[in-house]
Amino acid sequence: MPSPSATSPRIASSPANWSTRSVSTTDVSLSRLLRHGWQLPPVLIAACVLIPIASLAASALSGSPAHWTHLASHVLPEALSNTLVLLLAVGVIVTLLGTVTAWLVTAYDFPGRRILSWALLLPLAVPSYIIAFSYVDLMHPLGPIQGTLRAILGIDSPRGLRLPDIRSLTGCILVLGFVLYPYVYLTTRIMFQTQAASLIEAARMLGARPLTVFARVALPLARPAIAVGVSLALLEAMNDIGASEFLGVQTVTVAIYSTWISRSDLPGAAQIALVMLVLVLALIMLERHGRRRQRFATARRAQPLRPIRLGRRAGLLALLVCLLPVILGFVAPALHLLHETVKRLQHELPSRQLLDSFINTLQVSALATALTVACGLLVAWAGRGAWRSGAAPSAGLAGRFASLGYAIPGTVLAIGLLAPLVAVDHALSGLLGQWSDRAPQLILMGSMGGLVIVYMLRFMAIAVGGIESGLERIPRSLDHAAATLGERPGGLLRRIHLPQLWPAIAAAALLVFVDTMKELPATLLLRPLNFDTLATWLYAEAARGTYEEGAIAALGIVLAGLLPVILLARVNRSAP
Incomplete structure (x- = not known):
């Protein structure tokens, strides 16, 4: 008969102990999952941003070689030349306007300076397509500007005085330049305000003239800020579709929209969008290359x-x-x-369709803002790595990929999302068809779901950036103290971070809400049938050549756009 010592190993490896060991292993795995689960949301969101790019490449490659030949011969030469000339000229205008005005209101004191320091941001409140919509009416031969000039000069016939047509490449360049210069003004003025003034003061004491101080001291110091502002302005110019089409300019963005809407040619539209994506990447690389060797040493105070x-x-x-x-x-x-x-409202109230467009705009913007801010909070909080041992490299890298949507034009993003959204709709319809004989066929594409998704991917960078700036103001010592006291990640976020993050979250939500109201290219491509927002209503009014209710929709967008401009003005005023 074996001894008890001989049987003890068998007892240790009995089935009861196996279950105990498996339970303990499961507890460890579950604990590890809970501890590192905050790394999963930014990875999933980054994948959602990369899926449209992969889908865009697949759709472009699915087209026949005849597509490429036709595009290279008839579409791309004009669209690319117009786009490149537009970007070059707009870049020059926004650089001159933004840099000169930023230097004047920062380095000199003159009447009206305090008001102009925030008033120079006001064009940010007006989308470019609304400016084009307004100037087409203002500059019409029978419009107020030419009519006033003829009255002053005593000319009766419109043929006696005819200004150059605003519907041209030159008109589009001027419109975009005077709308987008605040991007350069904002970044450059903050640089002028926050950089060390000792170099400029030293140059003044040595007798350098004002122009020399600006050209040889201030301008080289501000070159990184100018590069960032110009790149943002050019990305917005590439994303524009309303102003270019209103003014009769065939750009790459207009070519994508007309290829998909007019000819229902998804591979051809994807091929043009792929070319546009290459231009976007070239702009980003050029901006990084322009400031790759910039180094600054600033005084402590x-x-x-x-x-x-x-x-x-x-x-x-x-x-x-x-x-x-x-x-x-x-x-x-x-x-x-x-x-x-005012003239329209004096004669007739807004139509029911315009009111429906207003309600649709509020609904889709509110849903997109809630989803974008929630996902941005997860990405920013995971990138902070406040829990335990700090941020994982995967969380930080995923956060960067999740913010790429802002650099991708809305037209490109929408074209890339068409195939994935249709695939998801088919999958959901098949799943629901197992329980119902009347399962809907278009769940996302036939509702606001597609718009909410594209808005979330497009403006994720705004939410992530705003919330990250709020997290940077929270001392990490609070995180370490909470971890020492045994606080879980959810409690750390709920009890410590969220109460201090509400101002940053509210500011990010405001910016996202207004940007979704103004977004036109993605809305045109992914909106459901018989669904209009204020932006698409205005676009339709201008396309039909009717301006009766377009002004009401445009004014509503402008009034909403003033809110983030006021916020930016307050931040800009407190920058020093």
């Missing part, structure tokens, strides 16, 4: 630049230089829209 009081003539000239882009980029179009809206 840098003093803001003290503005110099200008004389009467110089002050008046500075006032006129800063006032011109504000008038052309915001005041004139906004006053025209207000006048047309």
Whole structure:
């Protein structure tokens, strides 16, 4: 008979102990999953951003060689040349306007400087297609501008005075330039305000002239900020579809839209979108290359630049230089829209269709904002790595990929999402068909679901950036103290981070909400049938050549766009 010591190993390996060991292993795996589960959301969101790009490449490759031949011969030459000329000219205009105005309101004191320092941001409140919509009416041969000039000059016939047609490549360049310069103004002025003023003060004390100080000291220091602002402005110019089409300019974005909508040619549209994506990547690489060797050494207690009081003539000239882009980029179009809206409301109330478009805009913008801010919170919080041992490299890398959607034009993103959304609709319809004989066929494409998804992917970077800036203000010592006291990740987020993050979350939600209201290219491509937002309603009014209710829709978008501009003005004022 075996001894008890001989049987003890068998007892240790009995089935009862196996179950105990498996339970303990399961507990360890579950604990590890809970501990590192915060790394999963940014990875999934990053995958959602990369799926449209992969789908776009697959759709482009599925087209026959005849597609490429036709595009290379008849579509791409004109579209590419117009796009490149547009980007080059707009880049020059926004650089000049943004840099000069930022330097004037920062380095000099003149009448109206305080008002102009935030008024120069106002064109950001107006989408480019609304500016084009307004100037087409303002610059019409029978419009107010040419009519006023003829009245002043005593000319009766419209043929006696005819200004150049705004519907041209030159008109499109001017419209986009005066709308997009605030991107350069904002980034450059913050650089002028926050950089060390000792170098500029030293140059002034050595007798350098104002132009020399600007060209040889201030401008090289601000070159990285200028590069960032110009790249953002050019990305917005490439994403534009309304202004280009209103003004009769065939760009790459317009070619994508017309190829898909007019000819129902998805492979051809995907091929043009792939070319556009290459242009976007080239712009980003060019911006990175332009500031790759920039290094700065700043004082620990840098003093803001003290503005110099200008004389009467110089002050008046500075006032006129800063006032011109504000008038052309915001005041004139906004006053025209207000006048047309009041005139319309005096005779007739808005139609039921316009009110439905307003309600649709609020609904889809609210849903997209809630989803985008929630996903942005997960991505930013995972990238912080507040729990336990810090951020995992996968979480930080996934956060970067999740923010790529803002660099992808809405047209490209929408074309890339068409095939995945249709595949998901088929899968959901087949799944629901097992329980019902009348399962819906288009669940996402036939509802606001597709729009909410494309808005979320497009504006994820805004939510992530805003919430990350809020997280940076929370000391990490609070995270370490909570972890030491045994607080779980959910409790850390709920009890410590969220109460301090509400201002950043609210600001990010406001920016996302207004951007979704203004988004036109993606909305045109993915909206359901008989579904209009204020942006698409305005686009349809301009396409039909009717401006009766388009001004009301445009004014609503402008008023909503003023909210984030006021927020940016407050941030810009407190930057020093």
